[in-house]
Amino acid sequence: MSVVGIDLGAQSTKIGVARNKGIDIITNEVSNRQTPSMVGFNARSRHIGEAAKTQETSNLKNTVASLKRLVGRSFNDPDVELEQKFNTANICDVNGLAGVEVNYLGKKEKFTATQLVAMFLTKIKDTTSKELGLPVSDVTISVPAWFTDVQRRAMIDAADIAGLNALRLVNDTTATALGYGITKLDLPGPEEKPRRVAFVDIGYSDYTATIVEFRKGELNVKSTAYDRHFGGRDFDYALTEHFAEEFKEKFKVDIRTHPKAWARTLAAAEKLKKVLSANPQAPMSIESLMEDTDVRAMVKREELEEMVRPLLNRLTVPLEQALAEAKLKVEDIDFIEMVGGCTRVPAIKETISKFFGKGLSFTLNQDEAIARGCAFCCATLSPVFRVRDFAIHDIVNYPIDFTWEQSPDIPDEDTSLTVFSRGNVMPSTKILTFYRKQPFDLEARYSNTEMLPGKVNPWIGRFSVKGVKADANDDFMICKLKARLNLHGILNVESGYYVEDMEVEEPVPEEGQKEGDAMDTNNDEQPKKTRKVKKQVRKGDLPINAGTGGIDEATKAGLQERENAMYMEDKLVAETDEKKNELEASIYELRDKIDGVYSEFASDEEKEKLRAKLTDIEDWLYEEGEDTTKSVYVSKQEEIRFIVGPVIQRYQEKVEAEREAVRKAEEEAAAKKRAEVEAMKKAQEDLRKAEEEHKKKLAAENGDAEMKDAPAEGEAAEGQAEEKQ
Missing domain, CATH: 2.60.34.10 (Substrate Binding Domain Of DNAk; Chain A, domain 1)
Incomplete structure (x- = not known):
């Protein structure tokens, strides 16, 4: 059973899992620690996550982003109209709810935002399951603190459609606070003054400030304030608007009239923003942006800050609201923890530090703090893991x-x-x-x-x-x-x-009777x-x-069936592409090998027959075989194997014979070496025994010689007496 925390972001999603006595952020199929929160559609299948990002520029009208910004919204909500500015797909009315209209499997289809989130969560479930080698069911999912009841229900419905059991929807900054507090061993006790921490989370699309009090084993959220339209994407958009004017004047191209050029400029602006966070100025260039025109520009950090000045002027408003609701002053805050990618912007860090009058803390991973907190939250709710008790009191x-x-x-x-x-x-x-x-x-x-x-x-x-x-x-x-x-x-x-x-x-307690009396002799005699x-x-x-x-159960069951059908269709398309690629690779590989390693194992007739078959299938593959079924590609592969099979078998028999010969030679060499070692050991043992025998013999001979040379005791005394006379 797995323990999974999902930080579902507007731009990208991170997945935290509990394992190895800690929390790991797992990687996706291209080894990235975050997956783009996008869903794309085409005539054959869906593209989700990394695949959607890869084909975004070439398939703008059928690629949907900012999924969590649309979920649970009615179509006539002004916030939905604002999201169209950041989405290239057409946002439309689907039974009163916000959704999209896209081309899917060759026809126009409408999907609600709940369905889109379910599609993305299915991909996250698949990625996690493959990484862990286990089925994934229980999860916690992060949501913005400003989500309403209907938005939260829509997120739960999306999880259900994706086959996930959402143990808890946890507010972003609450998850961050849990990840911060559960690992701290120096939190104050119940009778001590609590540690007060301000968590400032500025991500891709929104900004949240939360004041949290920590004591040993618990956290209490005191207040939360937010700006729902303040994030990294607003910086990107401001830069892109600036470039649109500059390119129009300098290069005579209007990217506002060309969606693909606008999307490429927006992507370049995002990269430039990140470079400007660490450098005072940075260049930007795009080849053949539109009308075969190459564009380039140079932007200083001060210029970017001036472009977003209206945003920066709103920066302290959520902080003031959070403090006022918590009934605290700036000096009551012990630490200011910064999370979210946008908190790397120097102007933001400087403004917040100046507001609190103290330095900022960056002890948490700015990109992964929420995912880690979600995984901790899931672990506390799961019977599988034993986690330090930590109470969460949200508001x-x-x-x-x-x-x-x-x-x-x-x-x-x-x-x-x-x-x-x-x-x-x-x-x-x-x-x-x-x-x-x-x-x-x-x-x-x-x-x-x-x-x-x-x-x-x-x-x-x-x-x-x-x-x-x-x-x-x-x-x-x-x-x-x-x-x-x-x-x-x-x-x-x-x-x-x-x-x-x-x-x-x-x-009724009797008068004069003290609690805990040792004996009451009248207890049995008198009635109470x-x-x-x-x-x-x-x-x-x-x-x-x-x-x-929320969605009623019957409708939800229908959506679950639809999602499962689309998932199986995607899987079949992926397997079909895999078989097609295998067939194409096999053609080129065999064409090389028939004149190489297989040459001596095939007759001239077999070679000609194979070459002809490879040419026929190659021609078919690039004409009518460009888009067919998986079974057809498999059958074409079998046709090739029927011809080349005997050749490969002969080759493998020779390879196996050579391996057997090498193995026998190695065994003989090893046996010979063992025999030599044994002979050497025996010779050394014989030599040792001979030396011992020789030593014993010498010792015996030396003992006899000493007995012959030494005079008797009486004889020595007589000799001494004669000398005295």
Whole structure:
């Protein structure tokens, strides 16, 4: 079972996985650590991720980007109209939702943004599965903190269509904060002053500032503020607009009239922006941009900053809002952590550092921090991995009201209530109490529409409570409804039940009796005192029918089948291309080998027959065989193998015989060497034994000689006596 965190970005997506006692960012099929968040279509198949990016310039009208900026949006949302500026595909109305119209399999097709995200997540699932060698199911997915209920539901629906189980949708900066806090061993304890960190995340399309308090084993999000239209792509667009004017004046070409030239200039502007982050000035040149005209330009960093001055002037607004909502001052912030690719821009770093009056921290990987945090989050929710306990207390970003029809029996009843206020901890559960004699409905909606992104419908859901009726005395039924804002930030009325006020007896503590008395001798003899109290006792459940912004199960099942069918079609096309390439490579390879390594194993007749077959199939391949089925390419390969098979067999038999001869020679050489080594060892052993025998013999001979030469003790004494006389 795998643990996967997906940072679904507007420009690119990173995948974090828990393995090797840590978090790894995995690479895709071309060994990149991030995959372009794009989907492309053509007459034969889809192109997703890297493949979509590769064919983008040649297939502009059928390539879709900024997928997460469209998901869950209605077509008439002004934000969708803005996204058209950054998209070359035609954004259109698909049953009221934002989608695209593209040419797919030779005909016009419309896909919703939810389907597009599902297609991309299917690719991410495939990439991850191949890397891990395991099936992928449980994931956490990052979303912007400003996502509404309908956008979050759309993301969950997309994950379901892709066959993924989203354990949690986690806000971008919350994921970053988790990745920061879970690895820190020096966080303050429960009784100490918390560590306050401002996370500034400026990515490709939006900017978020979040204030988080850390204590050992937990994080509390205090406030979040954002600018949904401030990111790296705005810098790229400003540069491209500048070049459009310069090229028109200097080179007499208007890239605004030529989509491909505009796309190439936009790509060059992005590269130039990155170079200017590290250098005071940088050149830019594009060969044959349009009308066979080569263009070039030189841009200074100061010039770029002037182009984006209106953007830079908005830079401190989210910071001020975040501090105000957290009721903190600049000096209360201990660290400012910068993440997101756009935070590398010197002007941005300088402005934020000046605002806080202190240096900035770059301890996290600016591009991969969210993916790592998502993987940590998935690991904490998965039973497979054991992770250090770390509680996440996120907050509600939009206040939610419940409204209902006034009961005819309660003329002065309020008909609305703010159940979840802005800043309320999430996930959270609230119990709503109603006094009713008949079934009733209630609606949930966002109370402050000005805070919502674009023109999102503030309506969240309608909930019908069934089974309500008056009791035998025509009194109200006391209805309890459990409203929950779950881990994903999605609202549901999860259950309903009714209660009755009943008198129950409960023991009364005796006066003077101390808690924990060692002995009460009268306990068994005297009856305990009790009192009657009224309590609400649950008596039964109330069915609830919910109508929300998500896709119904029947429609979702149909979309899942469609996605699976498109996936299999893509797979078949890829396998067909692979067989075609194998056939083409086989033709060139055999043409070389028949006059080379196979020459001595084929007769002249076999050579002529093979050459003729290769020529026929090559001609067919570049004419009617350019686009056919996988089985046809396989059959053509079999035709070649039928002719060349005996030749290859003879060649392989000789190669095998040579290998066998070499193997035997090596074995004989090895046996000879072993015999020589054994003989040498035996000779050395014989020599050693001879030396030992020789030493023993010498020792014995030396011992006899000493006994002969030495006088007896008595003889020596007599000799000495004679000398004295």
